[in-house]
Amino acid sequence: xxxxxxxxxxxxxxxSIRSPSFFSMESRKDxxxxxxxxxxxxxxxxxxxxxxxxxRNTAQSWGSGYAAARIPRRKGSGYPGARNAAFIxxxxxxxxxWAPTSEKNTKKKVNAKEKKLGLxxxxxxxxxxxxxxxxxHRIEKVPAIPLIVDDKIQxxxxxxxxxxxxxxxxxxxxxxxxxxxxxxxxxxxxxxxRKYKKRKSVLVxxxxxxxxxxxxxxxxxxxxxxxxxxxxxxxxxxxxxxxLTLWSHSAFKxxxxx
Numbered sequence: 204x205x206x207x208x209x210x211x212x213x214x215x216x217x218x219s220i221r222s223p224s225f226f227s228m229e230s231r232k233d234x235x236x237x238x239x240x241x242x243x244x245x246x247x248x249x250x251x252x253x254x255x256x257x258x259r260n261t262a263q264s265w266g267s268g269y270a271a272a273r274i275p276r277r278k279g280s281g282y283p284g285a286r287n288a289a290f291i292x293x294x295x296x297x298x299x300x301w302a303p304t305s306e307k308n309t310k311k312k313v314n315a316k317e318k319k320l321g322l323x324x325x326x327x328x329x330x331x332x333x334x335x336x337x338x339x340h341r342i343e344k345v346p347a348i349p350l351i352v353d354d355k356i357q358x359x360x361x362x363x364x365x366x367x368x369x370x371x372x373x374x375x376x377x378x379x380x381x382x383x384x385x386x387x388x389x390x391x392x393x394x395x396x397r398k399y400k401k402r403k404s405v406l407v408x409x410x411x412x413x414x415x416x417x418x419x420x421x422x423x424x425x426x427x428x429x430x431x432x433x434x435x436x437x438x439x440x441x442x443x444x445x446x447l448t449l450w451s452h453s454a455f456k457x458x459x460x461x
Contacts, residue, residue, distance in 0.1 A: 210346060230325075242434060251307075252299060256298060322435050330349040336445075339402075344376060352372065357414075374405050381402045408454045409428075409451045411453075412427065
């Protein structure tokens with residue numbers, strides 16, 4: 204087990220601690236992908252169609268003997284839709300063949316041990332400099348990977364204060380990278396509550412939230428998560444491991460209990 208430095212809010216080394224035993228394991232991307240897919244499938248909202256959609260009409264087949272196709276046609280006369288084909292799938296306003304149903308099971312289950320192992324693999328991946336760099340993070344000025352900071356960071360409530368801490372720790376360049384790459388989403392998603400596409404920057408993991416959420420909630424790409432709520436997708440968005448992660452000292456010590 205190697206030693207890892209703990210930094211204060213000024214970016215200076217405060218002390219040194221031993222890394223958890225599982226940090227020596229190899230990170231498995233396939234396992235991380237399965238766990239992330241399970242999380243995203245569990246959040247998918249069931250969707251279906253009205254079983255009677257396309258069938259609320261008077262359409263009925265004329266039968267043979269009229270020199271016309273024997274498909275259902277609307278009854279009546281004297282209106283534009285009279286005698287028009289209806290009801291069947293290949294007609295205007297007809298029902299949908301094999302429409303999606305809300306009863307469909309879209310869940311993707313994984314074993315409990317597999318889920319825990321996927322989380323451990325994602326944590327290990329976030330401690331690998333090469334994986335963090337491959338993910339596109341700017342880590343030239345970051346003093347160490349993984350980056351562990353004094354617990355005082357959990358009590359910061361001001362955005363200006365947390366930005367100074369990020370600057371002292373060399374994280375400000377990665378936040379600027381995300382800020383300069385906010386783009387308008389193409390397609391209909393822009394009018395469905397997700398107008399902007401934002402990349403992911405620093406993930407801050409704390410043991411207790413004493414105000415740091417308020418300090419970072421307006422910073423693009425920065426996420427705050429308590430250790431008890433940490434999951435594989437936080438550490439590997441899009442199932443791509445190696446997210447730049449900032450640990451509070453107390454949160455990092457919780458890894459010894461896993």
